[in-house]
Amino acid sequence: MTKMHSSCYAVCLLASMIVNILLMTQQYKVRNQLTWSQNAAAEAESVASISCSGNGRAYVDGLVVDGKPVCECNSCFQGPDCSQFITDCPADADSGDPLFLEPYWMRHAASSALLVAGWHRMSYTFSDNTSISQVLDQHIRTLHAAAKNAITDGKYIVFGAGSTQLLNAAVFALSSRNSSSRTRVVASTPYYPLYKKQTDYFETLHFEFGGDVSSLKNNSDALDIIEFVTSPNNPDGQLKKAVLRGPTVKAVYDHAYYWPHFTAIPSPADEDVMIFTISKLTGHAGSRFGWAVIKDKDVYEGMSAYISLAEMGLSRDTQLRALKLLKALLEDDGKEIFYFGYRRMMDRWKRLNQVISLSKHFSLQEISPQYCNYLDRVREPSPAYAWLKCEREEDTNCTKVLNAANIIGRNGRVFNAGNRRVRLSLLKRQGDFELLLYRLNELVQKEYDAHQAM
Amino acid sequence: MTKMHSSCYAVCLLASMIVNILLMTQQYKVRNQLTWSQNAAAEAESVASISCSGNGRAYVDGLVVDGKPVCECNSCFQGPDCSQFITDCPADADSGDPLFLEPYWMRHAASSALLVAGWHRMSYTFSDNTSISQVLDQHIRTLHAAAKNAITDGKYIVFGAGSTQLLNAAVFALSSRNSSSRTRVVASTPYYPLYKKQTDYFETLHFEFGGDVSSLKNNSDALDIIEFVTSPNNPDGQLKKAVLRGPTVKAVYDHAYYWPHFTAIPSPADEDVMIFTISKLTGHAGSRFGWAVIKDKDVYEGMSAYISLAEMGLSRDTQLRALKLLKALLEDDGKEIFYFGYRRMMDRWKRLNQVISLSKHFSLQEISPQYCNYLDRVREPSPAYAWLKCEREEDTNCTKVLNAANIIGRNGRVFNAGNRRVRLSLLKRQGDFELLLYRLNELVQKEYDAHQAM
Structure with missing residues (x-):
């Protein structure tokens, strides 16, 4: 019995020691893979893992408070973890900030991460003496x-x-x-x-x-x-x-x-x-x-x-x-980003049209479906901006009409096109678009209610 | 005896298994430290480890041949691993390319490495609405x-x-x-x-x-x-x-x-x-x-x-x-880079002066030792450029005189100072400086030999 015990122990010990050696070799390998780049990579992952409630993000070059990078909140959110929605926050559709593409890069974190060495390309020129x-x-x-x-x-x-x-x-x-x-x-x-x-x-x-x-x-x-x-x-x-x-x-x-x-x-x-x-x-x-x-x-x-x-x-x-x-x-070959961009923008355009089509006070530009060389078929429009028009005679300043509804657009005048037009950006984060749509919906609903009351 | 064996085995096995568990936890930690940044870090280290004989460097954005980034050779070197010195290579002191600082960054690889996430700062503005x-x-x-x-x-x-x-x-x-x-x-x-x-x-x-x-x-x-x-x-x-x-x-x-x-x-x-x-x-x-x-x-x-x-x-x-x-x-607090920069440039200036002081055909600008607020003492000059003058009456175009000795400088005329002056850059890699000094030395030696022969 003890002999059996003993040989069983011996075999187990041998097996355990082999596992030990394997683990040590492997660990050596993993550790050895990265030396001088390890800290930079760890820092980036650590900052990226800071939770901002999905409504913001910390950055490696952001402000640091108590040794920890702080959350930078998306528009309409605040608080240390960006968890508080700012009520009455305006739907800001002024800028063409193309943040609708952020989710694509979050999904492609590994292929788009970049490590820059301290000595990378210090010279004025590349080796062919150009700067290109x-x-x-x-x-x-x-x-x-x-x-x-x-x-x-x-x-x-x-x-x-x-x-x-x-x-x-x-x-x-x-x-x-x-x-x-x-x-x-x-x-x-x-x-x-x-x-x-x-x-x-x-x-x-x-x-x-x-x-x-x-x-x-x-x-x-x-x-x-x-x-x-x-x-x-x-x-x-x-x-x-x-x-x-x-x-x-x-x-x-x-x-x-x-x-x-x-x-x-x-x-x-x-x-x-x-x-x-x-x-x-x-x-x-x-x-x-x-x-x-x-x-x-x-x-x-x-x-x-x-x-x-x-x-x-x-x-x-x-x-x-x-x-x-x-x-x-x-x-x-760009397939995912092209299809993602197209579908996202087409979806926004469709939903915006659904809302505005119920209004007699506002209209949108018309873009016809057209053959697309990339998709090899006729495709629906998916523009970057809505080019909104105030149709009522008294609405001579369309920007002001929208401002009154807590919507910020870019005045048509800066495009040399007069005050009756406003550009609304459809390029921002999904949350920005949803808020814009919500506010436009409210505006159209008011128009409907006023019409019903007459 | 077998009983002793048995209990010894048991203890060893226990110890070995504890080591197993520790190693596995550690390995989990190491592996877990990096996820999406691992590939970028590994790529950068792999490219940096390509040997170019110390006379060149491979870059993550360099040309790739047979799946491997190629060496980009420093001036005067060639070959797949930059091991061949190009004889008769001109001493090119034209550009103010400040590559003398490269070794500093090689020494500080870990603290200067940077990992950029794919979604880093996509917006037009920082969170304070500026671009600064x-x-x-x-x-x-x-x-x-x-x-x-x-x-x-x-x-x-x-x-x-x-x-x-x-x-x-x-x-x-x-x-x-x-x-x-x-x-x-x-x-x-x-x-x-x-x-x-x-x-x-x-x-x-x-x-x-x-x-x-x-x-x-x-x-x-x-x-x-x-x-x-x-x-x-x-x-x-x-x-x-x-x-x-x-x-x-x-x-x-x-x-x-x-x-x-x-x-x-x-x-x-x-x-x-x-x-x-x-x-x-x-x-x-x-x-x-x-x-x-x-x-x-x-x-x-x-x-x-x-x-x-x-x-x-x-x-x-x-x-x-x-x-x-x-x-x-x-x-x-910048101590190392300031002292490194100062010593390196002062050393070059001294050695250059030693050579030129033996010549009657050439002279250098004079810079007086001066009190330095940073070092809190009087210090020697360490300029970025030599402002060489051709002293002989017949040497009306100093650039040409140097060119004949296989030295490339920047004509004084472009500084609005006439053809008798040439700017020589002291900022480039150590090898560039050594070659410049070697060529200048040859030139002064020739002057000496000619003088002796008279």
Whole structure:
């Protein structure tokens, strides 16, 4: 009996010791996998795990109180853990902050995480002596091929700090320095207000803002002209083509929204100067990364000169982040993000239409279903913005009408389109959209109640 | 005996099983520490471990061949593992690429590594609705207090894409929009060429480049003037003060090099507009991060407006990287990086002087030892650049004289100082400096040999 015990013990001990050795080897391996990067990774995970009730988020560069990063609450929430809803909080649909894409990146945490070494890319230039990452350039071409929204073959690519900087770079590169009169920068109404603001601010001896295209329709042969064409348009989501033609007219296509999220892609764009940004593609507005796809070498060199003189090339950190994000979304050729973006925006548009269609006081822009090259079928509209109109004669200032209902929109006047129009952003977090819809519903309900009472 | 065996086995088994449990718990912990960040961390370490013979480096955003990132070789090296020295490689001392600081970051790999989550700061704004990280702002103030090089109390801070962008923002903010004549932008010779290049390029109706300060000395009351004061100066390392005075003169202090690495700090700077950059502080030229310290609220708002209209605020990725770097170097109040920078630059300057002092054909600028507020003692010079002069009458183009000896410098003419001067960068990697010294030594040796032969 004791002998049996003894040999049983011996076998068990041997087995246990083998397990011990295996565990130690494995642990050595796991530990050894990471050395200098371990702390940074652990810090990021620790901050990400801070609970903000699903209504906010802590960040590694956020404020720290008592040694712990604090929650930064989404709009309309407050408290240390963002658990308190602020009653009477306005439905703020002013900004085009593309936060509807946040859930996509939460789902792709592993593929989109990025570790930057302290010594990463300290130099002014990459090893080919440029300030443009060739790998990122390649990924952008792959992206356009996947989205079927632009032809990049044989074209040049310039990086800038969001489309914002590239719009201005295009104006500098395309305005004539030899002409006796200044190049006019124009766009067709309603247009994105930055075109005017930026052109006015940076106004040189060589260009000035000319307002709506209509002012130049009879003049387009006599003057040097740059026409901004926003397609699909901000604010109204319509696909557009240049209005002016002629040997002295140059069109700059702002394609910030030319992605399956927001529009049908009738065909891959093939214009001379096209500007894109990750802001409305991946939702990373804060990263300030955009690119221009350019046919002509001189224009490419002109825009490159601008970026170089303005800031000696775009931050390598921004380029690195953009690369990581594109790599992550290209793992399935962009399928998930394009379908997610499309469905989310289409759903919002449908629900908004259901509410507004019950009203006689308000109307929305009409966008027709259209064939989409990406989906290879006719698809429903899914615009980034509602371009709301106050229909009642007395509602001359539509922004004020909405403000009275605790809704904040962007006044149509800043788009050169008068006070009867308001742009409402559909791009923000789901909670923001739900609140907007709730408030609009209340407004329409009041209209119905008032009608019933008559 | 068997009984003893048996109880011994039992004890051993128990002990072994306890170790088993401990190891398993520990392993669970280690494994559990990291989930979604693990791959990014492992990728970064794997790329960093690629051997490039100490003469190059692989990067996570570098080219990949056969599934493996390739080595990017330092100048004068080639081959798949950068092991081959390129004979007859020129000593390229043209660029101010501050790579002498790379070893500091290699030594501080753990504290300077940064993990960025895919959803990090997607919004246009921080939670306080600005595009400026308050935590980074705080770290910058702490940094200046530690370096004893600038007073920031009660002042405003604006971020920009390197000092490059902030120089232009200052010109826009400070030039008079109401005056009948344009504001003149000037600097005292020799001056950093970008002032002219950038001002010419962005020239508006409100400002133009005016060249050397001397052109305006008798006019400084009649005109609106912006004077760039680079202190210590690029190219010659001298501490400078504004030359022009008067109610219509505004000085912009470019303090890119006002760090213990490069100069004595006679006292903390307290000017109205001061511009700094991490490029020459941490060596991260590629990150494009700079800041302006501003006394006046209107100027602060003017420069903020520029950054906002130019690119809607500086990339959050760049701000995050800068924060991580500053956090790392502030762990010891900057002591190590300041002393490392100072000693490295002083050593180079001394060795360069030893070589050039043997020559009658060449001379260097003189920089006097001076009291330093940071070191609290008189200290030796340690400038970022040599401002070499060709002394022989026939050597009218000094750049060409150096080129003939396979040395590349920057022609004094671009600093408005004529062809007899050449700027040689002392900021690059140690290998670059050694090669420069070797080539200069050869040149001086030739001079000596020729003299002996006479």
